[in-house]
Amino acid sequence: MTRNLKRPSLKRLAALSAAAVAIAWSGSAAAQSDTDTKDFAVVGNVPAMCVGGTLTGTGATFDMGVLIDINTGLLRNDLAAPPKILSGSFCSARSTITVNATPMAAQTFTSTPPAGFSRLVDYTATAAGWTTTPAAFATGAGSNPAAVQTRGTAFSGDITVSVGSFSTVGGANQRLVADTNYQGNVTVTLAVAS
Amino acid sequence: MPRGLRLETVLVVGGLLAWASPAFAQSTVATKTLPVTGNAPPVCAVGSPRLAPGSQINFRGLSGNTLQIDQMIDPTTLAVSAASVDVKFDAVCNYPHRLRLESQNNGLWPTLQRTLPPAPGFGSAVPYRATVMWGVVNGVLNADAQARRVNDQRFNIDLPTAGEIDLKLNIAPGASNARDNAPLLAGDYADTMRIFVEPR
Numbered sequence: 001m002t003r004n005l006k007r008p009s010l011k012r013l014a015a016l017s018a019a020a021v022a023i024a025w026s027g028s029a030a031a032q033s034d035t036d037t038k039d040f041a042v043v044g045n046v047p048a049m050c051v052g053g054t055l056t057g058t059g060a061t062f063d064m065g066v067l068i069d070i071n072t073g074l075l076r077n078d079l080a081a082p083p084k085i086l087s088g089s090f091c092s093a094r095s096t097i098t099v100n101a102t103p104m105a106a107q108t109f110t111s112t113p114p115a116g117f118s119r120l121v122d123y124t125a126t127a128a129g130w131t132t133t134p135a136a137f138a139t140g141a142g143s144n145p146a147a148v149q150t151r152g153t154a155f156s157g158d159i160t161v162s163v164g165s166f167s168t169v170g171g172a173n174q175r176l177v178a179d180t181n182y183q184g185n186v187t188v189t190l191a192v193a194s
Numbered sequence: 195m196p197r198g199l200r201l202e203t204v205l206v207v208g209g210l211l212a213w214a215s216p217a218f219a220q221s222t223v224a225t226k227t228l229p230v231t232g233n234a235p236p237v238c239a240v241g242s243p244r245l246a247p248g249s250q251i252n253f254r255g256l257s258g259n260t261l262q263i264d265q266m267i268d269p270t271t272l273a274v275s276a277a278s279v280d281v282k283f284d285a286v287c288n289y290p291h292r293l294r295l296e297s298q299n300n301g302l303w304p305t306l307q308r309t310l311p312p313a314p315g316f317g318s319a320v321p322y323r324a325t326v327m328w329g330v331v332n333g334v335l336n337a338d339a340q341a342r343r344v345n346d347q348r349f350n351i352d353l354p355t356a357g358e359i360d361l362k363l364n365i366a367p368g369a370s371n372a373r374d375n376a377p378l379l380a381g382d383y384a385d386t387m388r389i390f391v392e393p394r
Binding site: 047048049050051052053055060061062063064065066067068070071072073079081084086089101104106113114115116117121123125161163175176177178179180181182183184185186187188189190191192 | 221222223224225226227228229230231232233234235236237239286288289329353354355356357
């Protein structure tokens, strides 16, 4: 036991040595006039990322209700729905906003409709607020060059998504087959631009 | 001094790990999908009748929903004169449905029902034939005037149909509920035809 006190183990020596170093650093800062500087590199990065925000208001679905004039069977010409607001969207770098959409399609009546009838409804989806020119996608168009819009700076804000300009695929004189569920989808994508 | 360098290295690496982790959890792409929904309820509709051009023989025309026969009998024989007409209706039914053609009287019968039996040898009602075309249906209703009653024909249609209902009414010359070419008792004769497009 006495010998252990006089000759501490290697582990104990290492601990004492580390403590002595720490004391020496704090002592030198307070008591000496010349300075000793240690540079600690503190680095990090902010990755380019986009977050789509959350929907405000009544759910994510554009519920258009009854699509047809029940006296004629033709598509109503007054179809409208309140826009959806994606709040708190942000991108930390240059970004693109892309809107895509699929026609509203009868979900039960999936076969080819007879002459004079259609099971598809075209429309235009628009995403505004992110770029000067809103991104817009018409489901009946052969190409949609306006569907992708670029913003040169990071941005945080609301995106207003709207649907409109509904039309029956096949022409205005086509009737919609009866179906309890017509559905399409609007997809809004924020992406970091390369 | 070497110990200090070692410490510095540990700090730097620790910082990278701590800050890099949340970044990897984020994405460079954010997507939201918004469904667009609606419904098209079952609907059948029939428009107002109109005469097919050039289709009427011995009819005065269409007044509202009434077809008026011009000369009902041959004045020399008192037998029924031939008459025919073609009436069209714009119509639509956007689901599988049934077409029902109904004659209220099963022929043209006197508007004032008699209390006495008809005179022997005379006709007291006029049979006619109604032909209807609608989509895939080409049907016939024979209103034979053998009894005064409702007579109807029903046709199931498996497909939504839009277009025209084409109704042809034809009274044969000499048509009678007694015998062919029997003279017809004096009076006003009428029937009501109804066309239904309805759920099956």
